[in-house]
Amino acid sequence: MRENDSRCTDSEENDCSYLGVGQAATHLGLSRRWMYRESRRHGIPRYYFGGKLRFKVEDLDSWARQQRVS
Numbered sequence: 001m002r003e004n005d006s007r008c009t010d011s012e013e014n015d016c017s018y019l020g021v022g023q024a025a026t027h028l029g030l031s032r033r034w035m036y037r038e039s040r041r042h043g044i045p046r047y048y049f050g051g052k053l054r055f056k057v058e059d060l061d062s063w064a065r066q067q068r069v070s
Helices: 010-015 021-028 032-038 057-066
Strands: 047-049 052-056
Touching: 021 032, 021 052, 021 057, 032 052, 052 057
Parallel strands: none
Antiparallel strands: 047 052
């Protein structure tokens, strides 16, 4: 998942907890378009750094767990 981010290495795993839109979409199994269009509507916490949309891995995982249908 983080191989595409050249700033992250295995030894820096804890320092790379933010994902770009494409990485976040892959993490959730959704499209980049969905992430841009629907993440706010569906309550996924988002962050902007330098004009770029970012997502925390922990937030994505927490949101995904809340979507469970019994």
